[in-house]
Amino acid sequence: MKELDPIAFTVELGRFYEQSRTNGTVSVTMKRMTERRLFKASRVKKEIPKGGEAILDKNRMKDDDIEFPCLVRATYKNNKISTIVAPNELDKFQNAYSTVIRAYMDSLKKKERTRKKAKTAAAAVSSSQQQKQQ
Template identity: 35%
Template sequence: MVAVPVVLLESEQFLSELTRLFPKCRASGRVFITLKKCDGRTRSIPKKGSVEGCEPADNKCLLIATDGKKKVSTVVSSKEANKFQMAYSSLLRAKMDGLKKRDKKNKSKKAKTPQ
């Protein structure tokens, strides 16, 4: 498997790239979106080391969207989370209109089976 480089963008640029990514993958393909907690470090902390500078005020989220060929990401701080969430949810509602409904199995058949 070939490693795809991650492009770190601002939140508005990330949403516009995600808007372009959805129609590109509509006919055939998938878009994977990952959400992770991010503390701003680029390296991991040693297990024996202490956690310094991790205050609730500086919590951040890392969002990564990929179609397997292109990978875009953004870091959203807790201060701008509400604004980003509103724009992100409206984008998802607009672009995920072609989803198929799952077939629900009839539960009454299982309950009516003679014992």
């Protein structure tokens, strides 16, 4: 999985959506980075992710209002990318992300619903109830 900065992430996400127009699916997830995840990430990468310094500070009080960074991941087929967005950059990232989503919104397909099956199931239930009453 490639870890990118937030702006490069949105550019690469746009490429994923462009490639998925012909076939495939893009999946995007967002999670809040907890203290445990930040500690694990800092041990693996030997550096503290951006926006995580205040959380891992030993001198802070437990009841402090601390904003956590977000972990954003995207997958397309076998390609995976991720980024960690600092709390102070979240608005800027959300604007860039929403621009990418709006640009590729036209490739979404409307979900087909089968109304006949639902109607026949409801009709079968109501007819069985009527037979029990008689």
